[in-house]
Amino acid sequence: MQGITGHELSSRKAEYLKYIHMQGHVVKTTDVAAHFSIAPSTATKALAEIAKAGYIEHSPYHGVKITPIGTDYARFLIRRHRIVALVLSRYGLEPGEACREAKKIEQCVSKDLTNRMCMSLGHPMMSVCGEIEHDHCCCCPSGGPER
Amino acid sequence: MQGITGHELSSRKAEYLKYIHMQGHVVKTTDVAAHFSIAPSTATKALAEIAKAGYIEHSPYHGVKITPIGTDYARFLIRRHRIVALVLSRYGLEPGEACREAKKIEQCVSKDLTNRMCMSLGHPMMSVCGEIEHDHCCCCPSGGPER
DNA sequence: GAGTAGGTTTAGACTCACACCAAATCAGGA
DNA sequence: TCCTGATTTGGTGTGAGTCTAAACCTACTC
Known part of the structure; x- marks a missing residue:
């Protein structure tokens, strides 16, 4: 998971992987x-x-x-989606809208930016469309939010 | 400008148009x-x-x-860029970083979302990479921030 | 155990956006 | 008028995603 940039798979394939994971x-x-x-x-x-x-x-x-690598990647994709959605929800978007808009934007968000937003938000546990897992979050190497 | 969705031109062509406008x-x-x-x-x-x-x-x-339509569109593109950059800067990104990341993300942001963020930010006059013009902003039909 | 229906894969082709090269064409200065 | 350099045209290529048609495999039924 260390090496993930967020652009390994095209957005379409990332969707397929997320689906398979889920x-x-x-x-x-x-x-x-x-x-x-x-x-x-x-x-x-x-x-x-x-x-x-x-x-x-x-x-x-x-x-x-x-695969295990695929699982790590899918978890990152889901975490990224939820963080982006959470960010959007802070600009007046309803949960449903935030989730929909996040789907369009997330593919352009790098892992690095995801982590920056995550950290700035204080490693939130909850987004508008589900829980945010931090256990493999590279900004929290010890297995959970730093805090 | 009313009809703009933000996806009329591909991101590459939008860059060209912005350049021409500037x-x-x-x-x-x-x-x-x-x-x-x-x-x-x-x-x-x-x-x-x-x-x-x-x-x-x-x-x-x-x-x-x-053309006048192109000018409207380019102004929207610039406004969108600056609003996205401003949003990113609120998550700990330095001005330069925010501007660079905004370049990658902005193409996925609709005009509608741009306006929502603009409104939520209180129609800011300044971003991290320049002024934000609101005179043709559809959320401020009267020719300037509502406020 | 053979036959078959239906799911799966292969092969070939298309579209769209973007890019290139080479050749043809044009504009403006000498 | 001629020529040089800028511009356009025409043909190609790549990558991602999609489709159809045909070949192929699996598993179920009899």
């Missing part, structure tokens, strides 16, 4: 295709590329499983 | 090419597309001139 089990090509309304062949290709990057393991015809 | 006079293809370190032919093509969208007027072999 399923918590082996995910089929069809699941991804259905969830994102894309053709199965498109999903296959994207999954192959994410696998090549090491974030998932792909057993042809049987689905994909997230 | 020059304040007729700009040559070569100027754009040199400033952005691209081939003149690339600049010609981009300029032709921006012209087709109505933001500049292109006199072949003589350069481009920004």
Whole structure:
């Protein structure tokens, strides 16, 4: 997780990885295709590329499983999303809006900036769309918010 | 300016338009090419597309001139940049950093979100990288901050 | 155990944005 | 008028994402 910049995967692939992570089990090509309304062949290709990057393991015809590295990355993606959403909510956006707008912006936010905002916010535990986990947060190497 | 969403031009073309606006006079293809370190032919093509969208007027072999619509749009782009930078500066980023990070993020920020942040910040007159103009700000239809 | 239905992958192609090079074209000064 | 340098045109390439059609595999049924 130390090496993450936040730009390893394109925003689209990051979405796919987040989805796989959140399923918590082996995910089929069809699941991804259905969830994102894309053709199965498109999903296959994207999954192959994410696998090549090491974030998932792909057993042809049987689905994909997230790797430890993929899990770390997905957790970062989710943490980034929630921090960005939290920031937006401080500018008058309702939780739903903040979450939606965060989806559009987060892909441009580096890990470094995420950590800066996180720190400035005092390592909040809660965002507008879920909990924020800090256990693998590089700004809190000891396994939790510094505080 | 009412119709602006903030996504009319790709981020690259928006940069070109901003540059043209800031020059304040007729700009040559070569100027754009040199400033952005691209081939003149690339600049010609981009300029032709921006012209087709109505933001500049292109006199072949003589350069481009920004239109009133282009001016409105460029002013919005600059205002958006400065508001995003100002927001970032509130999370511990130095002016220079805030400005650099804003460059990466601003393209994903809609006009609507820009206005929300602007309003929430109390229509600030100053950002970390220049003044913020509100005279054509749609949240201040009367020609200036409501206040 | 063979056949088959349906999920999955492969192969080829398209679009869009951006970029380049080479060749053709134009404008303005000598 | 001619020529040089700026500009445009035309053709290509890359990368990301998408699709269709065809090939392929798995697992279930009989």
